[in-house]
Amino acid sequence: MATGRGRVLRQRWLGLQALRWPLHSGREAWVSGGAAPGCSGAFGFRKGPGIRFTTSCTTVSQYARCGQQSNFVSLDGMPSEILLKIFSYLDAVSLLCTGCVSRRFYHLASDNFIWIRIYSTAFSPKRSNWKINTVEETAVSVSFLSVEDKEAGYWKKEYIAKQITSVKATLAQILKPVSPYTGLPVKTREALRISGLVWAIILREKSGKEYIMQHVDLSLNDTSVTVVWYGKTWPRLAALSTLDLCGMTPVFMDRYKPPAKNGPRWHSLIAKYNLSHLTESTMIGCDRLVRIFCLNPGLLVGLWKKDEEVAFVMANLHFHHLVERSTLGSDALPYELPPHSPFLDDNPEYGLSGYQLHVDMHGGGVFYLCGTFRNLFSKKEYIEDGYVKVIVINFNNNREHLPLIGKVGLVWRTNAFDGFIERCPVVDVTLLDENRKPFWCFSSPVCMRPVTCPSDGPTFLGHTYHVDYKDEVGKVHAELVWIEETEEYFIVSLVLYLSVAKINYWFGTKY
Structure with missing residues (x-):
């Protein structure tokens, strides 16, 4: 026994x-x-x-x-x-x-002895020969001797911090080359691919319960990305209070290997939305199945008409600082832009000159317009109600009028149905200043609303529509005409209104 x-x-x-x-x-x-x-x-x-x-x-x-x-x-x-x-x-x-x-x-x-080995293996200096330098050997010995002096988990935090710093440096290097046409990084798509970035929405109930959903589909445009969520298991809309839009990136990144699907990920808050704002004033269109609502900046929520529950969510994200906003923020605070140094205006009394505008119009992977307008200007006497007026397409000059390709609207899809909502495209605006720096960038759904009273000027044989957009930087107003004979839309007027406060901040002037 x-x-x-x-x-x-x-x-x-x-x-x-x-x-x-x-x-x-x-x-x-x-x-x-x-x-x-x-x-x-x-x-x-x-x-x-x-x-x-x-x-x-x-x-x-x-x-x-x-x-x-x-x-x-x-x-x-x-x-x-x-x-x-x-x-x-x-x-x-x-x-x-x-x-x-x-x-x-x-x-x-979180044991320090385990993590200091991982840290030393990952970040030890590269040696060209087998002999260890005396200084390096001493540094490694001191590091191991000081393990017990550190609080629990110290080297784990150091390793994670060093990895995040390495990711930031790698992405900054990739995003360095800038396009002379859009003023945006040339390799944004490559940075998105290498970073392993995915986008998620966090639906929060009034009780505090959270639902996290990773994106189901996305489409890359010239200057923006459209990200879509849909599924069968949405929580009840009446119980929801807010929606957070986040970027999620792997904490540990290897540009030569695909990121682990189930590895630890870093949350970066991009924007917060209040779902109580889904009211008639924010509805921009509908078809026989859904109604769509626009929440700034750039979020579109589709609700089923039958039961007023969520059908899909679509986020439109402009490329300007997109990688930084999606990777460098925290789960509670968005990424903050570095401090702005005002550009010196050589002739502030004259007004604005040498601006360049790039406009894209699309809807669910279908493109209707891609246009660039150069040498835009505005004089100081064009200031109205705190805005500087910049005329891009002159209503009275029919040589500047632009046609749109196809029947304009928004294509939407879910795992059960799909549809098309007329006259609700997504507009991407990239405005560069005279130094070719991005001055105003946004991507947002808009609504083409019919006009009952015709404007003063040329008379067109067709229905007239207005498109309006506004945020803290400025306003956009466009007029379009539907030509029955050719079955196409023409942009007959496009005007930007730039905030005087933004201009003063940008150039350090007083308009």
Whole structure:
């Protein structure tokens, strides 16, 4: 008969064998989340953004009940020394996931000795020969000696901070070249691809409960990206209070490898929206199935007509500082632009001159207009009610009038239905100042509203429509005419109204 000490040693040996058995048998390792043979039922743990960890057994005793012996100790009951040894073989992503299992695992997976090894491996200086420099050797030794002097989790935080700094530097380098035509980074699409960026909306109920949904579809335009969410399991609209739009990027990025789908992700708040503003005043169009509402900046919400519940959400994001806004903010605060240094205006008494406007009009992957207007100007006497008027297309000069391609509207899709809402396109505006710097950029759905009273000027054989947009920087007013004979729209007037306050801030002047 085995002595008491022998029984204890045997139980510990059997416990370790239970951990090793799946690896030896060629099946999925139980310690990494695989199910034991014959075990059914699974559950998940909540972790950081974008992480889901699912397992089928939590203790060795549960594992035993699935067909093995029943006298094994629990994994959580194992000595900390053994768990630390197991954790030391994990990479950074696996450690962060493991730390979300329980409070004890969190503290063990934050061990400074484990993380300083990961930190030193990732960020140690590259050596061209095998001999270690005395200074480097001393620095490494001092680092390891100071591990115990640091608070728990110090080197984990240092590693994550260094990784985020590295990501920022990589993206800044990619975004450095700028297009002379749009004033925007040339490689925005490449930066979006390399960063592993996805967009998510966080729907928050009045009770505080949250729902996080990653985007289902997106389309890249010349100067913006259109991101779409739809599905069958939307929460009830009456219970919702706000919607947050966020960018989510992997904390650890390797530009030569695709990002892990379930790795830890960083949340960057882009904009907050109040869903109580979905009223008749913000409705911009409808068809037989849905009504659509526009919330600035650039968000479009579609509601089913039948039950007034959410059908889809569409975000229109301009490329200007898009990567920074989607990656460099926090989950509570949006990214703040660096301090602006005013550009010196050589002749402020004359007014504005040398401006360039790029306009795109599209709707759900269909393009209706792509135009560039150069050498725009405005004199100081054009100031009206705190705005400087800039005429882009003159109503009285029919040589400047522009046709639109196709039947203008918005194409929408869900997993059950799709449709087309007439006269509700998305407009992208990129206005550059005389130094070719982006002065005003936005992407937003607009509504072409019919005009009952014709304007003074030329008479057109067709229905006239107005398009209006306004934000804190300025206003856009356009007039369009539908020509029945050719079945196309013509832009017969396009006027920008720039805020005097914005101009004074931009140039450091006093208009």
